[in-house]
Amino acid sequence: NRNPNGTTTRNYHAEDVIDFAWSIYPRFQVQEDRWQDVQIRLLISPEHAYLGPRYLHALKFALEYLNKHVAKYPYPSITVVDPPFHGLRSGLMEYPTLITVGTFYGMPSGIRTMESLVVHEFVHQYFMGIVASNEKEEAWLDEGFVTYFEDRIIDAAYGPDKSVVDIFGYGFNNRELTRTEYSTMANPREGITARPGWHFSERNFKPLIYSKPATTLRTVHALIGEEKMDLLLQTYFERWKFKHPKGADFKAVLQERLYADFDSAFAQNVYQLFETSIEKAMVLDYAVIDILNETLPASQGVFGPNTAAFTYEAGTGTGKKRSTIVLQRLGEWVNPVEVLVTFADGTSELYTWDGKEGSHRIVILDKPDVIAAQIDPLHKIGLDMDFNNNSYTLKPNSVPLWKYAAKATFWIQNLLHSLSFLM
Ligand SMILES: [Zn+2]
Structure with a gap:
């Protein structure tokens, strides 16, 4: 409407919104x-x-x-x-x-x-506007979900391996960059994620509010599969759209869906992983530190049971093979571990460990030599701080290559960090 004093009044109307903004610039x-x-x-x-x-x-x-x-x-x-x-x-x-x-x-x-x-x-x-959680008191609740979907969408749109960086022969996807932002934190025990925004510093807010919860959701996704993950997020969205949920409300939906879709031991593990990640400042890191292949000496003979007069029986045993894989828990965060063991004949087998002790030995008898062992072979547990120590191989070359790739990721991450800092 034109007003008598020469100004103009404009009216705008929107339903179901929590905020508004407007923008003017004559050269747009x-x-x-x-x-x-x-x-x-x-x-x-x-x-x-x-x-x-x-x-x-x-x-x-x-x-x-x-x-x-x-x-x-x-x-x-x-x-x-x-x-x-x-x-x-x-x-x-x-x-x-x-x-x-x-x-x-x-x-x-x-x-x-x-x-x-x-x-x-x-x-x-979707997350903050429609599912209107409090972005100041629980910043992770919108930023974690948004970063998780940013990773999914960019990786789906621009290819799984080089979605966000594809330049000078280097390629990185969005998800890996998000994970690296958390896993390369100078001090990942600096504080917990589920805190009000004003408790964070310039240095730690991005990895703890964005990257860690996004990587946590990604880990849950990898453990339960995309279909169940989508169902979980749809349930949360439908229940809380145009309302103001808290972190506890998401956790209630998570618990409900996990126990509805999976057996209770698995549901409890996944739920605990999520809760520990958001509410504790712990480090999750498991490593394979050694592989030993031995041939046990053939038995030479045994002394008989009559201890009064030692009788000697000649042994008939031949040398048996024994392989030992030594695993260690390097962080205080306990999580079940899967280990893929590869044998010299090319076959492989999956072993599990509850992850509770500080170290653990997998002993395998009468099999071909073990040539490699890899914790979490599908990289489901993105929260593991160091993927480099997850695998150990007696074949040369593969380990140094991994380390080189990690270094390049770090370099690109710094470059992107500088770019976003300029913004
Ligand atoms: Zn955001």
Whole structure:
């Protein structure tokens, strides 16, 4: 409405929202798109306009993914605001139906941080906007869920191995980068995740509020499978949409679904893993430290039972084989361990250990030599602080390669960290 004094009054109306924001900048370029019945509006600074399609592609993929795996997006529109360079401080925020993102002119196509940012901020529509948990008192509850879905969506959209970085011959996926952010923390015992946001420092908030709970959800996902994981998250979403759940409310849904879908011993293990991760500042780390293959000496003879007059019977035994795998628990966090043992003839077998003692020996008799042992061979337990010590092999080469890859991950992570710091 035009007012008599020359000003204009505009009215906006939205249902079921917890917050609002608006954005004005005369030089914004508007790029419009659509996903099903959702209207997409990208307000982008002109120097970034050529990058617009990258945002839109990632956003539409996220809409499709969340509609399939969680629930239908309930609003008629989504507006994405990409501020110009001098307005970058207003980037990376989320409001119902409006998110702000950020990029640089010249962002290489092989570094997909702008895609992961738009996906991250969009997932907040679901976790924080619709399932309206308290982002200050329980920051992990929205950031952990959002980062977990950011990993899933980016890895699904851009390939499982090099989804977020694919440059100079290096490739890393979003999930591994998230995990590394936690596992390379200088002091992972610095504090617990389930604390109000104001207890965190500049140094530890990202790994403890974002990466650790995301890696925890990823670990639960790997243990129970995608179908049950989706069912768990759909149950949580349906029960708490347009309400204000607390961490305890998610834990109640987790417990309910685990005990409904699995036997109680497994359900208890998974639940305990989640609770320990969020509410304790412990370190989980298991290692294979040695493999020994021996041939036991053939028995030479035995002394008979009559101790008064030792009688000697000649032995008939031949040399038996014995392999020993030495495992250690290096952290105070106890979790069941699976070990894949590979023999010289190429066969392999899975062994289990409850993980409780400080160290444990697997003794195998009369089998071909053991050439390798690997804890958690499918890397389900992303919370394990060090994957390098999970495997031990008597064959040369494979261990150094692993270490090299980990170093490169660390280097790329630092690079990305510098990039996001600039934002
Ligand atoms: Zn966030």
